[in-house]
Amino acid sequence: MSHGVVPAEVARAARGGLAPVARWLHAVGITANAITVAGVALTIVGAALLVVGQPGAALAVLVVGALADTLDGAIARAAGGGTRFGAFLDSTADRLADAAIFSAAAALGASQGDPILFWAAMVALSASFLVSYVRAKAESLGAVATVGPAPREARLVIVLAGVAGWAILALPPLFVAAVAAVALLSTLTLIQRVVAVAAALQTKSDR
């Protein structure tokens, strides 16, 4: 699978490093679906910490949530393969996690009277959702739409980098820039996917 701005080698290395952890969690009886739910719960807590202006604590919680999000697939593989419900739950949890993070960014923009952060967050939320929706809808109609520079892994890495810039370098504008970058890349990805689906599906003449 394409990871957009995240190099494939980095994604592979992260998965390789997590594999022993996943095998151990599987051995002690922790299911992939439990980790999926824990991951989205942690992300919602992290988003709430952003809203109350605690970027350091938010970063720590969000990184653990993101690792859980990668672990669930690894546990499913350690268990010999995932279930269809596991795939559905994972995808739905990812959308909920995106909603929490960008809602938090919008709330920050609103409370700080920063229209750039507010609107960047609204566009990032809507376009991120649409990128995933377009893919699922295309698949339900028998087409494929996975192109574009901003699949979920890329969006997550950019946002976490922005939170790190705010928390570690004490530069809140880096968080605003990260949200704006996700808004831009997601919109481009959305357009690419709609065009790809148009090419794949428009076999009958347009009526």
Added chain:
Amino acid sequence: MSHGVVPAEVARAARGGLAPVARWLHAVGITANAITVAGVALTIVGAALLVVGQPGAALAVLVVGALADTLDGAIARAAGGGTRFGAFLDSTADRLADAAIFSAAAALGASQGDPILFWAAMVALSASFLVSYVRAKAESLGAVATVGPAPREARLVIVLAGVAGWAILALPPLFVAAVAAVALLSTLTLIQRVVAVAAALQTKSDR
């Protein structure tokens, strides 16, 4: 198809009344996809009118946008059936229209310092998207998830009633109540759909 809080007879009557209009538009060469794009463009304009505090103009534009949204399907039927790309475009445009309306509500909540409107709008936006996403994702995995009281027609009717309450009765709290109602009903619908998909997909044991 279920229309939730909109009685089936009302939905049927609306479609029946629009059929001659649809046949005429088809006869003069206007395509379903053109009406889909016009409908979402009108909805975005209507949402922008809400943000700048013009509920009367917003109501007029949003109602025309909603009619266009119903007309596209009728034109496709008048043309002898829709294309798969038409179905894809229609669904994607609906999500974009929802994003515009609830982003406008969130912006109003932010600019008026009304946390209830802001958070109701964020939940309505995210839950509406998730309701549609869960259905598309379930279909891509071979399951069906169409249950619940808040499919798109119901959400649209509730929001338009709220805008009408604000514009015609000069009662802005009716708009806040409508957005809050959509947030609540969408969240309930989301939970119902996830449960329905769990029942349909969890044939293999949970690993």
